[in-house]
Amino acid sequence: EAQVTQNPRYLITVTGKKLTVTCSQNMNHEYMSWYRQDPGLGLRQIYYSMNVEVTDKGDVPEGYKVSRKEKRNFPLILESPSPNQTSLYFCASSFERGITGELFFGEGSRLTVL
Amino acid sequence: AQSVAQPEDQVNVAEGNPLTVKCTYSVSGNPYLFWYVQYPNRGLQFLLKYITGDNLVKGSYGFEAEFNKSQTSFHLKKPSALVSDSALYFCAVRDRLYGNNRLAFGKGNQVVVIP
DSSP: OOOEEEEOSEEEEOTTOOEEEEEEESSOOSEEEEEEEETTTEEEEEEEEEETTEEEEOSOOTTOEEOOSSSSBOOEEESSOOGGGOEEEEEEEESGGGSSSOOEEOOOEEEEEO | OOEEEOOOSEEEEETTSOEEEOOEEEOSSOEEEEEEEEOTTSOEEEEEEEOSSOSEEEOGGGOEEEEETTTTEEEEEESSOOGGGOEEEEEEEEETTTSTTOOEEOOOEEEEEEO
């Protein structure tokens, strides 16, 4: 089954404790992206990747890091989480380098930073 | 930079009535436009897209959208709403020439279909 898998789905952590949200897709997509969803703000792009070893900032990259060492994986790293990073996070992937193709989304990871 | 406006926070419609969810966009060049739907506790699912060609685009679950360049709009429509259409709907736009492959989403519209 074609899918984007995120882990963990739910996480409660404390300020400053490094964490990684993993994302994996099995569709051989070149384009992958991370979004955060906040009430009243919709989805905002954090980082995206056009291919292996190619990443770029989205609209709200501060406080986040990403890497793309393999085509299927695109982890989101919070080096020192803060309460304003409490949010619902979505990973997404697309063929056609994301230009005209639709995005396939994971189920989301709800993060709470205390 | 590209942006999307979805002016209504919530749309209430009776089951069987036409459903319209409004979207206007802003880009420097020409747009690629998308609609996504999010059901509770789920990720977003693709509904339809406008890339080029016919201004009326048909998508999944009986939805369609009309691209209007002069009004910079891409409203989502369904002739007869179902209770199961109750969900959060997102419009998104990418600028063909100047978008740097970034997709901008609107804030979302909550659709409530009343039985």
